[in-house]
């Protein structure tokens with residue numbers, strides 16, 4: 001959902017639902033088919049509660065939303081009374097709510113659930129199927145479909161719809177007959193916390209001038225809307241719970257993810273998706289995705305539900321969503337996107353308000369306009385979901401056979417095409433990143449082996465402990481797409497014409513973002529290997545016996561260790577120049593820690609990094625001017641009322657790395673006196689207007705509007721004058737340059753007011769670039785001379801006099817490593833990371849995203865270094881510190 005301004009404000013009308021479309025019957029009829037299948041002890045369907053009986057209102061009624069407790073209560077009662085429904089809590093959410101999965105099928109199927117699960121596992125890996133088993137499963141195995149609701153919590157209709165869908169599956173006789181051939185895995189919400197975050201806000205503002213507005217905070221506690229961009233990185237518990245169901249337990253043939261979009265276009269988007277198609281996708285699956293979308297669209301047309309469109313915006317390129325990861329697991333991954341209302345409040349659209357596509361093959365039945373209600377969305381989604389159940393029942397064998405066929409083609413491609421395997425050597429700059437990469441692949445069903453002895457591949461020697469990922473495995477597309485470099489095809493409206501902008505990010509190559517060395521090999525690998533299920537870090541070691549500990553700072557774990565040391569009273573210094581100690585040379589930027597030997601020894605063993613210690617360090621100690629810390633830095637993280645995902649990701653990364661901080665709201669910033677309380681203030685990426693002005697007056701209760709305002713801007717300026725450090729991420733760099741007088745210039749703003757298509761000179765929406773790093777600067781501590789950074793329509797900067805460039809793009813050629821760029825020449829020689837002095841303080845300007853969606857382990861360090869260095873420099877301005 002986007003562009004709330006596009007919705008018409010509407011007062012909630014009274015009276016009956018005036019939806020033009022056919023009403024779906026709510027009355028479940030107990031047909032003979034069901035009765036004959038019910039066990040004698042099974043309760044009668046008449047005892048199955050209707051959603052409205054439990055809720056006190058019909059799902060989708062104007063201005064009414066079921067809370068998560070009500071949804072859980074209904075599903076509990078349904079499972080207790082219907083022999084077709086089983087309810088499992090598959091984990092706990094970020095805020096501790098139960099994450100629910102309803103398994104709905106014919107009672108005979110539920111009775112043999114364990115054997116169905118075992119059979120799905122074999123179907124998912126055709127190498128385990130002999131021809132007799134295959135024939136038997138083609139004849140007997142039901143199709144398995146997973147329907148996931150409202151991962152985006154303001155797109156809340158599907159969570160309400162799920163109650164009625166479950167009730168109808170439990171009670172309707174025709175659907176009951178279909179369930180002999182289908183297992184439905186129903187996720188009432190993929191973000192239960194968000195159902196209450198949005199529902200509570202909606203109920204609080206209902207009937208006020210802010211009725212139907214978006215909450216002033218994220219609807220997933222950390223990552224908001226990006227929760228549907230977490231399906232390969234698995235940073236959040238909600239993603240991990242469902243990933244286990246998808247790729248370790250049930251292996252469904254179809255995954256249907258239900259969304260909403262802006263309110264003024266087509267009523268419902270359904271596949272076929274738009275171009276481009278990622279080269280790793282199986283072409284048969286691409287066809288089948290269109291087939292399922294067409295079946296749903298036809299059912300909607302038959303039911304008189306108009307305004308269904310195809311092939312707009314949503315493409316088949318990007319990876320990371322809960323429709324795109326399944327396709328790389330040989331599943332049919334689809335989504336629908338319904339036109340939104342104002343959360344649960346109806347809207348009225350006159351023909352002039354509509355921005356529908358022209359009538360055509362992708363939009364055969366335009367919607368005439370009128371009232372559009374939550375119930376309309378429920379009805380559309382219900383029709384589409386039931387159409388999927390009926391299709392899977394009619395074409396059960398085709399679905400099962402297609403799943404096996406795609407797996408078989410993937411294995412065959414892995415045998416006949418290159419690369420044949422990926423190898424991850426054990427010695428890496430960051431053991432934690434190596435382990436995390438292996439574990440997120442294992443969690444998504446990828447087969448990984450560990451070499452027991454040294455071996456040779458493509459003429460290179462690899463030690464024991466090397467991880468071997470052969471590509472002759474069923475989910476080849478997933479692992480290949482994550483480990484190889486993306487080459488996004490440039491697409492134009494017509495030859496030489498305007499660029500067609502990509503739908504989402506264009507590159508995500510994990511070895512680059514995580515800074516893990518992964519080799520691809522062409523020839524088949526022969527090695528003595530064992531299969532692994534999970535990987536733990538190899539314990540690290542603190543060599544030597546002295547009390548002065550030297551950290552090369554190559555891993556993120558070392559940053560964590562430094563914060564633990566600081567909390568224990570240690571002193572930390574950035575070595576200002578290279579030096580020799582403990583029998584080796586150490587680069588500038590080495591962290592010298594005194595007074596925390598035991599803490600660091602424990603951290604090295606637990607987190608998997610090596611370090612050295614010496615009794616004293618006369619030579620390198622404190623060349624004058626070496627930035628040093630004597631106590632725990634006081635860090636503030638700005639948290640606007642705009643619900644910034646970048647703020648959430650920054651918060652998540654800092655918490656994960658063990659960096660303590662305080663969140664700072666607008667009121668705290670406006671209150672001033674910041675230098676007395678903080679050494680470093682981090683500004684997550686938001687536009688200057690968003691930071692300065694926040695939500696406009698009248699769009700939310702007054703305490704959530706107005707942004708920093710001039711008082712907040714003045715307070716930040718005073719903070720800098722008094723020696724504080726501001727770390728400005730991406731778009732916030734523009735704010736620091738324009739409002740805080742950071743000495744730098746803006747070459748290109750990145751995001752921002754949309755240029756007209758024809759005027760687009762530069763475009764890089766989610767690409768990985770190479771930058772040169774000035775290793776002499778403490779900010780670059782632990783970094784290599786060239787780093788891979790994540791650039792997501794980020795600003796391009798240049799230093800002004802007084803500023804110092806720490807990372808910059810090369811002067812020749814394109815810095816593109818993965819993804820897409822138009823206008824690469826605009827980057828040549830420009831800055832990506834700058835230290836810009838202001839008053840007695842400084843702003844550290846990031847022209848990229850060092851913590852992009854929690855994926856960029858390779859550049860987290862630049863953020864933690866900026867905080868440590870910034871605090872060390874700030875400390876100089878406060879006497880006695």
Ligand SMILES: [Zn+2]
Nearest residue numbers: 001152259260
């Ligand atoms: Zn969505």
